Amino acid sequence: SAPLRQHAASRGKFVGAALAASPLANEAAYRTIAATEFNQVTAENAMKWEATEPSQGQFTFGGADALVNFATQNDQQVHGHTLVWHSQTPGWVQSLGATAMRSAMQNHISQVVGRYANNPAVVSWDVVNEVFDDNGNLRTSFWYNTLGQSYIADAFRAARAADPDARLCINDYNVEGVNAKSTAMYDLVRSLRQQGVPVDCVGFQGHLAIQYGFPAQVRQNMQRFADLGVQVRVTELDVRMTLPRDTAKDATQATYYRDVVDACLAVNACAGVTVWGFTDKYSWVPETFPGQGAALLYDESYQRKPAYTAVHDAL
Ligand code: XIL
Structure with a gap:
């Protein structure tokens, strides 16, 4: 039967996957499925700060370019991940003072986004990632502690200028369901847009676990963001379980995948769903x-799991 990407395209959505650099370079079976089943890709690590600017002003795009070239060869869109994050960012950034940190951030965004600005495959970026803590307060990361919350607006403005x-x-x-953290995100996005900050899109990572239950009101949550005028997308979907796998857990996992895809299909402004691997x-x-795992659509031997069938049938 037809690959996921064909069904997604016929519904006007993308179905994507995060790709890891090493199997992308070395494993034909990995490349074949990545190319055949998905029409959108995200670099799992290759576009993060530690990969693209490990020392100040020394940009290294080997992994990022490999991903973009793969996408171009296979008629896939690339979602850039990620420009400003508290994790996987070199120590040299974290120890800068405010003025130097702000310029380093703006330069990083300008160089990384600028490299692909004229590349038609690269269509979107996670400008900031995980700015909230688990209670829905702005995370007291080194970004926040050094620059205050203005780093968020500054990052978006720099990205807009670069592409x-x-x-x-x-x-x-x-932030997939309606809860305190997604409401904090909603308030931030509304306020940024009111101030003219160029926020176009909200990504819900979607790192779910069957033992924690399915988030409440996923479709309603997507819709309230859509009503602010932004695109929404599921950016990093996986559904983990306590190991070992069994048939019942696989079946529950499949319903989670189906329900996420169904929510996206039900919301016009939802562009698509990307799985994290x-x-x-x-x-x-x-x-x-x-102790947890077995979170994805294929098993370790590249055999399709019930989760694959659920996504396929939903699309
Ligand atoms: C993860 C990668 O999958 C790992 O390979 C890496 O060691 C750590 O980062 N949220 C994100 C992703 O936005 O970038 C993270 O990716 C998973 C959680």
Whole structure:
């Protein structure tokens, strides 16, 4: 039957995957599925600050270019991830004073976004990532502690200047449903846009776990953001479980995938859904959440799981 990307395209959505640099370079089976099933890709790590500007002013685009070239060859859109984040950012950035940190941020955005500004494959960016803490307060990251909350607006303005055509997103986790954190995100996006800050898009990461339940009111949450005039998207979907896998957990996981895709299909402003990896062979889950895993659409041997079928049937 037809690949996911064909069904998604016929519904006017993308279906994407985050790709890891090493199997992308080295594994034919990985490349084949990535190319065949998805029409949008995100670099799992290759566009992060530690990868693109490990020392100040020394830009390294090997991994990022490889991802963009792969996407170009396979007629896929690239979502740039991510420009300003508290994690995977070199120590040299974190130790700068306010004036130097602000210029380093603006220069980084200008160089990274600027490199792909005329590349038709690269259409959107996560400008800021995870600016909220788990209570829905602005995270007291080194960005916030050094610059105050103005770094957020400044980052969006720098990205707009570097590529006036790119869609500029704010991205976070645990904001899929209606809750205190997503309401804080909603208030921030509304206020930024009222001030003329160029926020075009909101990304819901979607790192779900079957043992925590499905988030409440996902479609309603997407719709309230859409009503602010922004595009929405699911950027990093995975659905982990306590290992080992079994048939019942696989079936529950499949319903989570289906329900996320259905929510996006029901909201016009939802552009698509991206999974954070596609095979359990390469997933951030087991090393980040010990004892958990099996979060993706394919198993470690590239066999389709019930989650794949659920996404396929939903699209
Ligand atoms: C993760 C990657 O998957 C890992 O390979 C890396 O070691 C750490 O980062 N939210 C994000 C992503 O926005 O960038 C993170 O990716 C997962 C959580």
